[in-house]
Amino acid sequence: MTFIGWFQILAVLGAVIVCAWPFGLYMTRVFIGERTPLSPLLLPIERMFYIAAGVRLEKEQSWLAYTLAMLTFNASGFLLLFVLLRLQSLLPLNPQGFGGVASDLAFNTAMSFTTNTNWQAYGGETTMSHLVQMAGLAVQNFLSAATGIALAIAVIRAFARNSAQTLGNFWVDVTRGTLYVLLPLSIIVALLFALTGVPQTLAGSVEATTLEGVKQTIALGPVASQEAIKQLGTNGGGFFNANAAHPFENPNAWSNMLSIWSMLLISTALTFTFGRMVGDRRQGNALLVAMYALLITATAVVYWAETSGNPLLAKAGVDMAAGNLEGKEVRFGQALSALYVVATTGLSCGAVNTMHNSLMPLGGLVPLFLIQLGEILPGGVGSGLYGMIVIAILTVFIAGLMVGRTPEYLGKKIEAREMKLAMLALLILPLVILGFAAAAAMLPNALESLANAGPRGLSEILYAYSSAAGNNGSAFAGLSANTPWYNTTLGIAMLLGRFAYVVPVMAIAGAIAAKKKVPASSGTFPTHGPLFVGLLIGVILILGGLQYFPALALGPIVEHFLMHAGKTF
Amino acid sequence: MLSHLRPALVMLSLFTLLAGLIYPLAITGVAQVLLPSGANGSLVLRANQVVGSELIGQTFLSDRYFWSRPSAAGEKGHDAAGSLGSNLGPLSKKLIDRVEGDVAALRKAGAMSIPVDAVTTSASGLDPHISPGYAALQIGRVAAARSVPEARVRAAVETTIERPALGFLGEPRINVLRLNLALDAASPGGADR
Numbered sequence: 017m018t019f020i021g022w023f024q025i026l027a028v029l030g031a032v033i034v035c036a037w038p039f040g041l042y043m044t045r046v047f048i049g050e051r052t053p054l055s056p057l058l059l060p061i062e063r064m065f066y067i068a069a070g071v072r073l074e075k076e077q078s079w080l081a082y083t084l085a086m087l088t089f090n091a092s093g094f095l096l097l098f099v100l101l102r103l104q105s106l107l108p109l110n111p112q113g114f115g116g117v118a119s120d121l122a123f124n125t126a127m128s129f130t131t132n133t134n135w136q137a138y139g140g141e142t143t144m145s146h147l148v149q150m151a152g153l154a155v156q157n158f159l160s161a162a163t164g165i166a167l168a169i170a171v172i173r174a175f176a177r178n179s180a181q182t183l184g185n186f187w188v189d190v191t192r193g194t195l196y197v198l199l200p201l202s203i204i205v206a207l208l209f210a211l212t213g214v215p216q217t218l219a220g221s222v223e224a225t226t227l228e229g230v231k232q233t234i235a236l237g238p239v240a241s242q243e244a245i246k247q248l249g250t251n252g253g254g255f256f257n258a259n260a261a262h263p264f265e266n267p268n269a270w271s272n273m274l275s276i277w278s279m280l281l282i283s284t285a286l287t288f289t290f291g292r293m294v295g296d297r298r299q300g301n302a303l304l305v306a307m308y309a310l311l312i313t314a315t316a317v318v319y320w321a322e323t324s325g326n327p328l329l330a331k332a333g334v335d336m337a338a339g340n341l342e343g344k345e346v347r348f349g350q351a352l353s354a355l356y357v358v359a360t361t362g363l364s365c366g367a368v369n370t371m372h373n374s375l376m377p378l379g380g381l382v383p384l385f386l387i388q389l390g391e392i393l394p395g396g397v398g399s400g401l402y403g404m405i406v407i408a409i410l411t412v413f414i415a416g417l418m419v420g421r422t423p424e425y426l427g428k429k430i431e432a433r434e435m436k437l438a439m440l441a442l443l444i445l446p447l448v449i450l451g452f453a454a455a456a457a458m459l460p461n462a463l464e465s466l467a468n469a470g471p472r473g474l475s476e477i478l479y480a481y482s483s484a485a486g487n488n489g490s491a492f493a494g495l496s497a498n499t500p501w502y503n504t505t506l507g508i509a510m511l512l513g514r515f516a517y518v519v520p521v522m523a524i525a526g527a528i529a530a531k532k533k534v535p536a537s538s539g540t541f542p543t544h545g546p547l548f549v550g551l552l553i554g555v556i557l558i559l560g561g562l563q564y565f566p567a568l569a570l571g572p573i574v575e576h577f578l579m580h581a582g583k584t585f
Numbered sequence: 586m587l588s589h590l591r592p593a594l595v596m597l598s599l600f601t602l603l604a605g606l607i608y609p610l611a612i613t614g615v616a617q618v619l620l621p622s623g624a625n626g627s628l629v630l631r632a633n634q635v636v637g638s639e640l641i642g643q644t645f646l647s648d649r650y651f652w653s654r655p656s657a658a659g660e661k662g663h664d665a666a667g668s669l670g671s672n673l674g675p676l677s678k679k680l681i682d683r684v685e686g687d688v689a690a691l692r693k694a695g696a697m698s699i700p701v702d703a704v705t706t707s708a709s710g711l712d713p714h715i716s717p718g719y720a721a722l723q724i725g726r727v728a729a730a731r732s733v734p735e736a737r738v739r740a741a742v743e744t745t746i747e748r749p750a751l752g753f754l755g756e757p758r759i760n761v762l763r764l765n766l767a768l769d770a771a772s773p774g775g776a777d778r
Contacts, residue, residue: 020753027753069595088589092597142667151605158604159597187592194600199608206612213623213640216616221666222626224635226643227650227765234638234665236626240616241609258658258668261708263640264626269755325701326675333688335698338716342680342705343670346654346714349756371670371708380674472674494672575676584678 017319021351025315028273028355029308032280039281040288040300046196047169047189047289058195065191076182079526082170083519085186086163090130090515093159098126100152110145111220112235117143124503129153131514132160132396134246134253134366134489135506137498141235141256146218153253154242158202161249161282162193164398167518168286169193171402172293174525175426178533183525197282198248205278206244212271215264216240239264247278250396252366252489260356260369261345272348272369276356279365283394286401294426298544303404306552307394311362314382314393319354321379327579343374354379361386364396366489373467373476373492377579380492381572384479387486389560390445396487399514402521406438408543409524411555413438415541415548424540427533434524441520446563448485448509453478453567455505462501467494470585471578475571480506485513629762637762641665642713648730650765651715651723654702655687658710671706696722714758717746731772741767 045052066073077085100107101122105115117125121137128135134157138144144153166189173183210216215236224232239255243265246253256262266272284304291300322344325336339350348356348369356369361383372383386393392403409423409430416423416430423430456462456477466473472492479492484506491497497506542548616624627639637643642653644663656662657671673680687704700718720742728735745764749755 023753065596065599068599069592071592085589085592089593089596092590092593096597096601139667139669150609151601154609155601155605159600187596191596194604199604202608203612207615210612210616210620210624213627215626216613216624217626218613219625222628222635222638224628224637224643226637226645227762227769228645228647230644230661232637232641232643232663232665234626234628234641235667238609238613240624241612245604256668256709258670258709258711261670262668263642263709263711263713267627267640269750273754328675328681329684329701329704332681332685333692333699334684334701334704335718336701338701338718340675340705341701341707342673342675343708344705345707345709345712346702346716346758347712347755352755369708371672373672373674374670374708376675467672468674468677470674470676472676475674492672493670575674579676584676584681585674 017323018351021319021349024349024351025355028276028352029312032277032284035277036281036284037288040285041292043197043285043289044292046192048293052196054196054200062191062195066187069187071185071187073185073188076185078181079183079522079529082183082186083522086167087515089159089186089190090163093156094126094130097129097152097156098122100148101125104145104148107145107147109147109150109218111218112145114143114145120500120503121498124507127507127510128489129156129251129253130160131487131510132164132249132251132364132399133484133487133510133514134251135484135491135510136253136489137503139257140254141237146220146237149242149255150238154245157245157249157251157253158194158198159190161198161251161397162190164396165193165197165282165286166190166398167522168398168401171405171521171525172290174529175428176294177529179531180529183529198245201248202241202244205248205274206241208274209240209243209271212274213267214240214243214271236264244278246367247275247365248282250279250283250363250365252360254367260367261371266369268347269352272352272356275367275369276352276359279363279367280359280394282397283363283400286398287394290401296426296544299426302544302549303408304394306549306556307392307404310393310553310556311358314362314386315355315358318357318375318379318382319351321376322354323350324376326376328582328584331582340374340376340379343371345369357383358386360490361488362393364391364399364486364488366483368490371493372479372490373472373494377572377576380475381568383490384475384482384572385560385564385568387482387488388445388449388564389556391486391488392556399487402518406441406521406524407556408552409434409438410442411548411552412541412543414555415551421539424534425543427536428528428531429534433527437520437524437527441517442559444512444516445485448512449478449481450567452481452505452509456481459501461499465496465499465502467496468585471571471575472585475575478567478571481509484509487513629766631766638665639760639762640713642711643762645761645765648726650768651720651727651761653761654712654715655704655706656710657706663711665711668709668711670708670710691722694726713760713762715761717757717759720759720764727768731768733772737771738768741771
């Protein structure tokens with residue numbers, strides 16, 4: 017670890033916070049329906065959308081109607097994408113002439129992009145036509161992210177409102193999320209990516225003759241526009257197989273910084289939006305402090321583990337001064353590779369500039385554990401915030417148990433119904449992750465897919481199901497996941513991780529919205545101070561540890577000790 | 586649920602049009618006009634021939650050229666139509682064996698200390714850069730193969746080093762293709778091997 021390394025890390029995070037604050041303010045105005053600087057341009061388009069879709073702006077929905085609208089929208093998005101993938105060979109903008117996608121892979125991919133997971137069991141430049149990339153995958157990059165933002169806004173409204181029966185209108189929120197938030201940001205970021213050297217063309221590939229006279233086919237495409245929304249929407253699905261490690265997706269230190277900045281921006285900004293909308297900015301700040309304290313600690317662990325280098329390679333005669341560089345690119349350096357690893361998994365982004373499967377044992381433990389903590393640090397756009405609110409509810413409940421009072425959060429009493437629903441949501445992830453991973457670890461045909469033997473093999477399986485259920489999408493790549501077993505089970509894991517989680521959360525929102533706000537009394541546990549932040553961090557870590565420590569002990573932890581004992585597999 | 590069907594389908598169509606076609610095509614138009622080089626893949630031309638992309642690493646085997654990092658993309662490495670890392674974990678026997686082989690080869694060529702990027706594969710398999718340390722290791726070999734003084738090759742390396750942006754962002758690195766092109770331009774006869 018170096019001073020200059022930490023300076024780079026803190027410069028990027030500082031840039032995120034500085035920009036997220038005004039942007040959170042802007043999003044507040046957008047979702048409250050106030051005028052914004054972009055309104056003169058976008059209001060006519062927004063109105064046209066509502067008229068065509070038959071949506072009445074002022075007609076609000078109950079939690080159930082809101083949720084059903086969301087499910088219908090996502091189900092239609094899934095079907096459209098599935099059909100596009102299957103029929104790819106018959107559609108235009110396919111310069112490389114790729115064939116239709118097999119049904120199990122199409123199911124997995126369509127599920128992956130509609131749930132904001134962007135797990136990719138295929139290599140982008142060898143499978144997907146430009147039309148599918150742009151009009152199929154990237155559209156879901158926008159819409160799954162807008163869905164997440166809409167759901168978070170609905171949950172925020174539940175706490176902001178007093179004895180309310182409605183949470184807003186899903187169609188209005190999702191339209192505004194796309195038109196006012198994602199699209200303008202994507203245009204700016206895509207142009208900035210193009211400025212750093214990211215290609216943007218409709219050509220398929222170029223033939224080069226290298227200096228030694230060998231033919232090199234260089235795959236190209238509309239990369240900058242995909243890269244922008246992939247990062248901003250915490251989607252993470254790469255245009256190329258190597259994702260943001262590919263020099264065309266991420267050519268230099270500037271693009272790398274832009275990459276990290278854009279994936280953190282909206283999720284961070286939403287904590288400010290939260291504070292504004294519930295009328296107490298300190299509430300948003302408390303969540304933000306907890307998220308970033310854990311994020312920076314996690315970065316320190318990865319940075320330390322990776323710069324320590326691989327003792328087995330040192331024994332082979334390699335000078336490890338530059339740290340572990342297997343699966344890393346020279347241009348990024350250890351500091352911003354470590355920050356990327358942590359940001360992409362603390363968020364549910366899943367873009368990678370480093371191959372996670374080649375991380376050191378403890379360097380690989382961190383991203384795996386961050387995903388298992390539920391993608392809340394600061395989490396996917398929208399999904400991170402509502403996930404964090406569920407944990408906050410759990411935290412006030414535990415604090416309430418300690419002092420024997422009915423817990424409150426933001427002036428709303430948390431009672432049995434909310435706690436039951438919160439537990440239902442929280443238990444989905446371990447059930448899916450550990451259940452499927454246990455099954456895969458027993459099945460010979462699932463084990464054939466492993467790329468590494470020993471504890472790393474178990475980590476590959478565990479990572480795959482964590483990534484799918486947490487809607488992250490990064491991988492301990494190398495696991496041959498393009499098989500009917502993995503395509504199907506991972507697809508189901510993504511589906512449950514997204515929707516089986518969010519339906520109970522929306523039910524909580526419905527119940528909370530209907531409650532009367534009680535004024536804070538001297539007995540109210542303040543949820544904006546350091547005590548609450550500490551308790552929140554404690555609950556996150558204890559919950560995650562209790563659920564996953566046994567599995568992690570058999571994976572990365574034992575691997576760390578075996579490495580120092582000099583064992584190879 | 587049926588009442589939600591019309592808005593779902595209409596919104597999906599409109600957003601596919603707006604975000605799936607208009608947005609990427611508009612960005613393509615702007616990028617092609619304002620940034621034609623980058624937008625088309627930062628291709629490098631020599632005598633009107635595309636010899637590669639400045640951003641994409643390629644395989645060099647000749648002693649006359651500086652070598653890139655090992656690559657796991659494609660059988661021969663540096664397959665720019667199929668990017669790939671090795672995905673080998675730190676305890677992998679395959680990894681250790683491969684590194685031991687590469688170390689032995691470099692030792693035979695006279696290397697004393699072996700920088701880690703010289704024997705590890707990059708994440709994309711297309712890393713266009715090497716570290717200044719790995720470049721320094723190769724100066725003697727390249728100078729001998731080209732029958733030029735080492736100082737001249739060293740000077741070419743020095744001028745090709747890219748420093749961190751603003752002095753702190755990123756790592757000092759050397760673009761292998763650019764360095765080899767500069768060498769070919771400086772010492773004639775670079776075209777024959």
